[in-house]
Amino acid sequence: xxxxxxxxxxxxxxxxxxxxxxxxxxxxxxxxxxxxxxxxxxxxxxxxxxxxxxxxxxxxxxxxxxxxxxxxxxxxxxxxxxxxxxxxxxxxxxxxxxxxxxxxxxxxxxxxxxxxxxxxxxxxxxxxxxxxxxxxxxxxxxxxxxxxxxxxxxxxxxxxxxxxxxxxxxxxxxxxxxx
Numbered sequence: 001x002x003x004x005x006x007x008x009x010x011x012x013x014x015x016x017x018x019x020x021x022x023x024x025x026x027x028x029x030x031x032x033x034x035x036x037x038x039x040x041x042x043x044x045x046x047x048x049x050x051x052x053x054x055x056x057x058x059x060x061x062x063x064x065x066x067x068x069x070x071x072x073x074x075x076x077x078x079x080x081x082x083x084x085x086x087x088x089x090x091x092x093x094x095x096x097x098x099x100x101x102x103x104x105x106x107x108x109x110x111x112x113x114x115x116x117x118x119x120x121x122x123x124x125x126x127x128x129x130x131x132x133x134x135x136x137x138x139x140x141x142x143x144x145x146x147x148x149x150x151x152x153x154x155x156x157x158x159x160x161x162x163x164x165x166x167x168x169x170x171x172x173x174x175x176x177x178x179x
Contacts, residue, residue, distance in 0.1 A: 007058050015045030022046035027055040027072060031064025035071030036082045042102075052076070078102045083129045084115050088161045091116070092123075094169040096176075099125075107150040114152075121153050121179040125126060126174060128158045153179065 010024035020028070026037040026047060038077050041047035052072045059068060077092070078101040079085035088101060099118045104111040116125040124147055128140070155175055161168055 004062070010055060010058065011133055021055075023051040023055045024058070027052060027068055028059060030068040030071035031062075032066070032067075034082065035085055038071055038075045039079050039081050039085055042075065042078060049076050049078055071148065073115045080113075080115070081129050083127045083159060083162065087125070087127045087157060087168070088116065090162070090165045090168050091172065093165070094173075096169065096172055105150075107152075108146045112146065114147070117152075118176065118179075120151060121176055123172075123175050123179055124152050126156045127156060128156055 006020050006024060010021045011018055013019075019025075022041045023046075026041040029037040038047070038052065042049070043104070052075055054067075056068055056072045059065060060080060072091060074085055077088045079088055080102050084101065086133050091097075098120060099116050101116050102113045103117065104113055105117065115123040115127050118124070144154055155171060157168055
């Protein structure tokens with residue numbers, strides 16, 4: 001638990017109750033949680049990546065700032081889960097770029113938000129987290145079919161793959177060469 005004054009611009013008030021904004025709370029927690037709260041706040045659209053650097057500046061000089069700076073820097077690519085954050089770090093660490101994360105594309109009858117979409121190649125990389133995708137087998141197949149029908153190749157990686165970065169990098173590079 002941390003006790004500190006929260007700058008007024010990061011205080012929300014609802015029914016008289018005052019609390020830290022989601023942006024402030026998630027960036028402050030990054031000193032301890034490796035950016036997990038930031039990713040969740042991004043996924044729930046409680047926070048935008050544009051808000052994060054301002055909050056980071058407000059916490060300058062506080063304990064844990066180096067960890068916060070690392071988490072905010074990583075979160076600027078818009079991961080919606082800690083698994084996506086780790087996947088994106090693997091791609092960036094290997095020099096694989098020219099992609100966007102969780103940006104909408106129109107396919108079939110609506111919008112989809114691919115985890116990672118390459119700008120020039122019709123390639124999408126999806127991360128299948130355990131809790132997010134549990135019980136969603138049919139919805140995931142329908143999503144995959146919509147992307148395929150729109151001409152995208154889709155690669156899927158799970159938690160176990162995050163411990164095999166060479167496999168992820170080799171697979172993505174091979175798919176990029178094939179497009």
